[in-house]
Amino acid sequence: MTEVFPLRFRRKSADDILFANEAGQTFLSDQGFLERLTSHALSKSDRDFLVSRGLASESANDLNETAFLGRLARRQRPPRKLSYVILVPTLRCDLSCSYCQVSRAALNAKGFDWTPDRLAQVLAFLDREGGETIQVEFQGGEPTLRMDLILDVVSYCRTRFKECRFVICSNLSKLEPELIELLKSEDVHLSTSLDGPPAVHTRQRTLQPDLTDRFYANLEQATALAPGRVAALPTLDTEQLPDPSDLLDAFAAFGMRSIYLRQVVYHGFARKRHPGSRDYILEWQHFYNNVVEEMIRRNAQSDTATFDEFYLTLALRRLLKTGEDGHLDLRSPNWLGHDHMVIDYDGMLYPTDEARMLARTGQIDLSIGHVAGGIDTHARRALQDRAFNALDPWCSQCVYQAACGSDPIDDIARTGRADPPRIETAFCRRHMHIFDLATELLCSDRPEVQASVAKWLGMPGSVKLIETHHDRS
Amino acid sequence: MRIDLPIQPKQFQAAQDAADRLSVIFPELSIVVEPARLLLSNVPDSMVDEARQVAKDQLIRSRYASETADLRVALYRRLLG
Numbered sequence: 001m002t003e004v005f006p007l008r009f010r011r012k013s014a015d016d017i018l019f020a021n022e023a024g025q026t027f028l029s030d031q032g033f034l035e036r037l038t039s040h041a042l043s044k045s046d047r048d049f050l051v052s053r054g055l056a057s058e059s060a061n062d063l064n065e066t067a068f069l070g071r072l073a074r075r076q077r078p079p080r081k082l083s084y085v086i087l088v089p090t091l092r093c094d095l096s097c098s099y100c101q102v103s104r105a106a107l108n109a110k111g112f113d114w115t116p117d118r119l120a121q122v123l124a125f126l127d128r129e130g131g132e133t134i135q136v137e138f139q140g141g142e143p144t145l146r147m148d149l150i151l152d153v154v155s156y157c158r159t160r161f162k163e164c165r166f167v168i169c170s171n172l173s174k175l176e177p178e179l180i181e182l183l184k185s186e187d188v189h190l191s192t193s194l195d196g197p198p199a200v201h202t203r204q205r206t207l208q209p210d211l212t213d214r215f216y217a218n219l220e221q222a223t224a225l226a227p228g229r230v231a232a233l234p235t236l237d238t239e240q241l242p243d244p245s246d247l248l249d250a251f252a253a254f255g256m257r258s259i260y261l262r263q264v265v266y267h268g269f270a271r272k273r274h275p276g277s278r279d280y281i282l283e284w285q286h287f288y289n290n291v292v293e294e295m296i297r298r299n300a301q302s303d304t305a306t307f308d309e310f311y312l313t314l315a316l317r318r319l320l321k322t323g324e325d326g327h328l329d330l331r332s333p334n335w336l337g338h339d340h341m342v343i344d345y346d347g348m349l350y351p352t353d354e355a356r357m358l359a360r361t362g363q364i365d366l367s368i369g370h371v372a373g374g375i376d377t378h379a380r381r382a383l384q385d386r387a388f389n390a391l392d393p394w395c396s397q398c399v400y401q402a403a404c405g406s407d408p409i410d411d412i413a414r415t416g417r418a419d420p421p422r423i424e425t426a427f428c429r430r431h432m433h434i435f436d437l438a439t440e441l442l443c444s445d446r447p448e449v450q451a452s453v454a455k456w457l458g459m460p461g462s463v464k465l466i467e468t469h470h471d472r473s
Numbered sequence: 474m475r476i477d478l479p480i481q482p483k484q485f486q487a488a489q490d491a492a493d494r495l496s497v498i499f500p501e502l503s504i505v506v507e508p509a510r511l512l513l514s515n516v517p518d519s520m521v522d523e524a525r526q527v528a529k530d531q532l533i534r535s536r537y538a539s540e541t542a543d544l545r546v547a548l549y550r551r552l553l554g
Contacts, residue, residue: 007537396538397538424497
């Protein structure tokens with residue numbers, strides 16, 4: 001007897017319905033198949049298709065079932081040792097962006113930097129909790145205000161870990177000699193913010209054209225010093241979105257073609273000054289689609305330079321592959337406070353940067369310990385209840401569940417609850433939009449779309465990656 | 474307008490699940506399950522077609538999820554040993 005591994009479906013149009021199972025195997029079919037599947041009246045053609053693609057078994061413990069369970073197991077990654085840490089050596093910053101997510105401290109404020117004792121505690125914590133490799137992301141505030149602390153951490157990690165990668169998140173208002181020297185190392189990367197053309201960057205960030213000019217000069221110098229190791233993220237205000245072409249030009253001017261399109265994040269100062277950022281709105285979706293379309297158009301005109309949207313590429317990979325679970329915003333189970341952690345300026349430990357922001361703004365304390373006393377395993381365990389989307393009553397009926405993730409901290413930030421109906425959350429709206437777009441692109445017959453998708457997935461040529469099944473008998 | 478979707482007696486529990494979910498999806502509509510039907514009321518003319526399709530799909534989804542729940546549990550049990 002043919003036993004179909006439970007499927008979920010989503011209507012893409014009147015005739016096309018997307019199906020997927022919990023292991024992430026996906027295909028397109030039609031209303032007829034949906035009716036036959038759910039009324040236990042599959043045709044021979046249906047059964048042949050499902051069995052031949054490993055979507056159904058013909059007897060318990062057969063090869064298809066073992067393969068299905070293998071795929072399912074690879075989607076349920078167990079927790080790992082700490083391998084990604086965000087360090088905040090200082091909360092002070094020399095800019096005051098209206099959408100600052102972390103409620104930074106003033107440039108001359110006292111008591112917002114690590115002390116020598118705190119530094120020693122941080123290094124001891126990394127030694128105790130870390131595995132063999134580590135990625136250290138320095139954030140703030142503006143972390144380069146304390147290059148001495150950055151250099152101490154870098155020096156320590158290079159001796160303690162087999163592999164290190166350092167990311168310095170800087171507003172690049174200055175490019176001091178110590179940072180210039182550090183950027184020459186291949187294991188050091190720089191991440192900054194580039195909101196688009198100079199006028200947009202000035203309006204949103206520096207407020208003064210001469211500061212924008214200085215930032216542009218510093219970014220140019222940094223990209224020359226560390227080619228391929230400098231990334232920039234735009235923070236986009238949904239009420240004043242730039243022209244997609246202007247935005248891509250602004251990045252291309254620095255040789256950057258991989259862009260992570262982000263709305264203002266509803267945290268910190270942004271909650272008061274950008275209340276519109278609370279929801280995932282239609283205008284943003286149109287803008288996002290238009291930028292992707294412009295990327296596809298440009299990619300079709302160039303064999304070498306490929307524009308891509310970071311998160312869309314991640315979504316495509318998650319739809320098609322298991323094991324693409326390094327990004328904290330998009331994975332399930334999302335083991336909070338295990339392989340990824342934030343150490344704040346005061347030594348407090350948080351599972352994510354967003355949790356740090358919620359604590360900073362006094363909304364809720366989601367800290368999971370302190371570098372001096374170690375991880376509070378009870379507090380950490382309490383965060384895991386919503387970390388599995390497979391257990392969510394809405395996600396467990398969603399066609400994208402295997403590829404999607406879970407972000408209870410974002411839910412708390414926006415709704416004040418960890419358990420809102422998933423379908424009502426900004427997280428769900430955002431990911432439905434992105435996965436809908438990703439599957440639309442995967443199913444597209446347009447050669448220029450297929451060419452871009454192949455480039456984004458690192459494939460040599462266009463391949464139809466989502467199969468279609470119709471019973472023609 | 475009203476949308477009236479017939480249900481079989483054995484589908485009552487799945488229809489109740491569908492109604493609960495549809496009430497979240499369409500909070501402005503009145504949605505009830507009666508012995509032989511799922512009834513959506515106060516549906517604006519402009520959204521009748523969409524609401525009908527979403528409700529039909531949700532009924533199928535809830536029924537199918539209920540029917541395959543044991544299989545899903547069994548598969549996880551085999552996975553976890």
